[in-house]
Amino acid sequence: MTSPVTTVPADSPARPARTTRSAPRLRRARAEHRPGRPRRSVLLTLLTGLVLLYSLVPLLWLLISATKSQQGLGRSFGLWFDSDFALWSNIHDTFTYDDGIFSRWLLNTLLYVVVGAGGATFLAVLGGYALAKFDFPGRRAVFAVVIGAVAVPATALAVPTFLMFSKMGLTDTPWAMIIPSLISPFGLYLMWVFASEAVPNELLEAARIDGAGEIRTFFGVTLPLLAPGIVTVLLFTMVATWNNFFLPLIMIKNPDWYPLTLGLNSWKAQAQTAGGEVVFNLVLTGSLITIVPLIVAFLLLQRYWQSGLAAGSVKE
Structure with a gap:
């Protein structure tokens, strides 16, 4: 008895080759169904270039203007250098004008940043x-308070803060700048979110089983894991304190305790006054010197800042 013979179609071996040849056609067909992608890419590139120009042109203008003398500011194009390069003389005049008051303002700003922003970062790390x-009673209520504090603008609290500090006799003192800077609701919330993802509960339990107390566990185990988040919060609080203008404007009247922002504003007001002694080249040079520490801080701490922002964004 013979077994049935199965016939194989003649075109069967050619099917894989036909599928292989059709792959480029499928890719082209899919690309044809998305005709707007190149146009969107060009549009996004143009928008990114405009944002880049918007950000860098003022810095370029400030850098070029700081190299000009007072006469050079009026006789040269704003975005090009003058024949008289006066950057070093402008820096010298900025630091020596009015018995070196600019150096005092710079030291005041460093004091407010180190004590205020550093203290705000430390408190945010502990609280977060x-x-x-x-886990403790009222944890959700604390969460609601923190979120509400983040939503409230700082300018809305400026007048009540001034009245409270005035009653305590702390206005026109460094404490009027330091104490409000110690509170950072956004930094507290950021460290809260970061610590919940960056510190495993199993690691804390293992440290406690080994006999480590809470303080030793925090400084020996937790703090190294929180380093990217700490740097991120430190940068935010440092920039906020360094650029703070409204709070010292209402709190401080004595020029000896001015930060750089308020001091440069007073120089600008004098330069705009008819017959004023301060010239604009000192204001521009002082503004350039003011932003240099922030740029250096961001360049040095950039990798920690980026890793801190990305941490916790992907869950396994």
Whole structure:
């Protein structure tokens, strides 16, 4: 008895080759169904270029203007250098004008940043870690308060803060700048979110089983894991304190305690006054010197800042 013979179609071996040849056609067909992608890419590139120009042109103008003398500001194009390069003389005049008051303003700003922003970062780290890793009654109420504090603008609290500090006799003192700077609701919220993802609960339990106390666990185990978040919060608080203008405007009247922002504003007001002694080249040079520390800080801490922003964005 013979077994049935199965016939194979003649075109069967050619099917894989036909599929292989059709792959480029499928890719082209899919590309044809998305005709707007190149146009959107060009549009996004143009918008990014406009934002870049918007950000860099003022810095370029400030850098070029700081190299000009007072006469060179009026006789040269704004975005090009003058024949008289006066950057070093402008820096010298800025630091020596009015018995070196600019140096005093710079030291005041460093004091406010180190004590105020540094203290705000430390408190945010402690509070964020406690809220993320400890369970206690009223935790949700604290969360609601923190979110509400983030939503309230700082200008809305300026007048009540001034009245409170005035009653305590702290206005026109460094404490009027330092104490409000110690509170950073956004930094607290950021450290709360970061600590909840960056510090495993199993690691804390292992440290406690080994006999480590809470303080030793925090400084020996938790703090190294929180380093990217700490740098991120430090940069935010440092920039906010360094550029703070409205708070010292209502709190401080003594020029000896001015920060750089308020001091440069007073120089600008004098330069705009008829017969004023301060010239605009000192204002521009002082503004350039003011932004240099922030640029240096961002360049040095950039990799920590980027990793801090990305941490916790992907869950396994």
